Amino acid sequence: MQQVLDTLNQTIPLEGYLVVAAMMFAIGAWGALIRRNAVVVFMCVELMINAVNLTLVAFADYLPQAGGTGAGYAVIIIAIAAAEVAVGLAIVLAVFRSRRTVNVDEINIMKG
C-alpha cells in the first residue's frame, strides 16, 4: 500500500506529458485525414491544437528558464482556435446551404 502511495506521489516527468501530447496530435491528424464529415474534421483539428497546448503548458511548467510565460501564450492560442472554428463553421454552413451536404468527398466541382 505504501509503495502505491509513493508511486502516486512522484511527480510526472516532462516526457510523460510530451508523449501523451504527441499521441493526441497524431490521433487528431489521422482523424483529420480520414474523416469525411467537415464538422468531425474540425473536431480533429481541435484535438491537434489542444495537444500542442498541452505540450506548451508542460514546457512552461517544467523549464526553469521559461519563467512560466508559456501559460500566457496558451490562453492566446485557445482564443485563436476559437476564432478559427467560428469562421470555419460559418463556411461549413455556407457550403451546406448551397449543396445540402458537408461531406468533403462530395464537394468537388473544381478539379485539375
Added chain:
Amino acid sequence: MPVTPETFVALIPELVALGFLVLVLLLGVFVPRSAAVPAALAALGSLAVFGSAVVLLAAGFSGEFFGGAFVVDGFALYFKLVVSASAFFTVLAAARWSGGTGDAPEYMTLILSVVAGSILLVSMRDLFGIFLAIELATIPSYAMVAFDRSRRESSEGGMKYLITGVIASSVLLYGIVLIYGVSGSAQLSEVAQAFSEGLSPVALLGLVLLVSGFAFKVSAAPFHFWTPDAYQGAPTSAAAFLSVAPKAATFAVLLRILLEGMPEAAPAWTAVMAFIAILTMFVGNLFALRQRNVRRMLAYSSVAHSGYILAAFAALQGPALSTGVQAVMIYSAAYAVMNLGAFFVIDLVGDDGKSYNGLLKTRPGIALSMGVFMAALVGLPPLSGFFGKLYVILAGAQSGSVLVYVVVGAVVVNSVLSVPYYFGIVRNMFFEEPGGGEPGVSGSGALRFSVYALAVATALFFLVMGPLAALVSGAGLV
C-alpha cells in the same frame, strides 16, 4: 519594458490600420446600403498606412519594443509599403463588386484585417507573436475566399482552404512550441543561442514542422494543393490580394526567423529550401501548362513564383547572403505589381481562355496591359519580373554552392517552361479573331484605373529600380 511615447510612434502603421478597420466595420451599421463610402474609407486607410510607413522610413526610425518582441527596421517598413500599396489597388478593384454583394463594409473590413495582420507580421521577432500575426492575416482570408455567395465554387474553395489551413496552422504551432521547449524562450535572439549549440533531434523536428507550416502558407510544393481551388473559387480581387500581400509578409517573416533565429543551422535549411524551390517551380509550371481556365492558370503560376522566391532562400549562404535578402525584397515588389494587374484583367474579361480572342481589336487598352503583365510574369526585360529573377540568379551565382547552381538552372529552365501558357493568352489577344467565350464587362472606372496604373508600374519598373535597389541594400537584414 516601459511603454514610451516612442512605442506608439513605432506602432503607427498598425494603429492606423486597426483604426480604419473599426471605422469601416461600424460604417456598415450606420450607412447600411452604401458601397462607395466604405470603399473610399478603406482606400484612404491603405494610403494612410502607406504614408505612415513612408514617413517612418524617411525619418530613419528604427528600434526594438515590447522587450524585443516587436521591431521596426528598414526591412519591416519596406514590406509594410508593399502590403499597403497592394491593399490600395485591391480596394479600388473590389469597390463596385463588393457593393453588388450588398456587404461592402464587411469585405473591406476583411481586407483591412489582412493588412493589419501582414504589417504586424513583418515586425514580429517573437515566435508566438509571429503565430498570432499569421492567424490575424489568415483567418479573414478564409472568409474572403468564401465571400462570393452567388458562385458555388467560392464556398467550396473557402472550405478546402480552411480545412488545409487550420491543419497547417496547428503543424506550424507544434513546430514553434517544440523550438520554444528547446530554447526556453520564443525570442528569436535566444532561439539563435539554443540553435548555436548544435541541432538536437527535438530542435530538428521543430524546424521541420515550422518549415512545413510556412511552406503551406506560401503555397510551396508539396503543400500547394489548396492554392488552385482557393484562388479559382475566390472573388478575383481576393485571389489577387491573397496571392501577393500576405504571401510577401510570410516570406519576409520566414526570412527573419531563419536568419535571426537559426543562422547556425543554415546548412540544414538552405538544403531543404533548395529542394522545396525546385519542386515548387516544376509543379507550378507543369500544372499551369495544362489549364484552360485563366484564373486557375494564374493560381498555378503563383505557385511557380513562390518557387522562384524560395530559390533566393536557398542562396542565403556565404557571400550571397545580402544579395539573397535583396532578391526576396525586390521580387516581392515586382511580383505584386504584375500579379495584381493580371488578376484584375480577369475581372474585366473573364476566366475562359476564349474570352481573350481578338481583345486587341475590341479593347486595345486592356489587351496591351494584359500583354505587359504576361511578358513580365515570363520575366522579359525591362519589365518588373525580369529584375526579380535577375536578383535571384545573381544571388545564386554568388553563393558558391553546387546545389544552388542547380536551383538557378531550374529557375532558367522554368522561365522557359512558363512561356507557352503566358503567351497562349497573348496569342489569343493579338492574333485570333474576336468572338467565342463570354463577353467581358466594362468594369468600374476604379478597376480600369488599377489595371492601367499597374501596367504602367510593371512596364516602367526599371525607372524605380535605382532608388529601390538603394533602399533594399540599406534596409536588408544583414
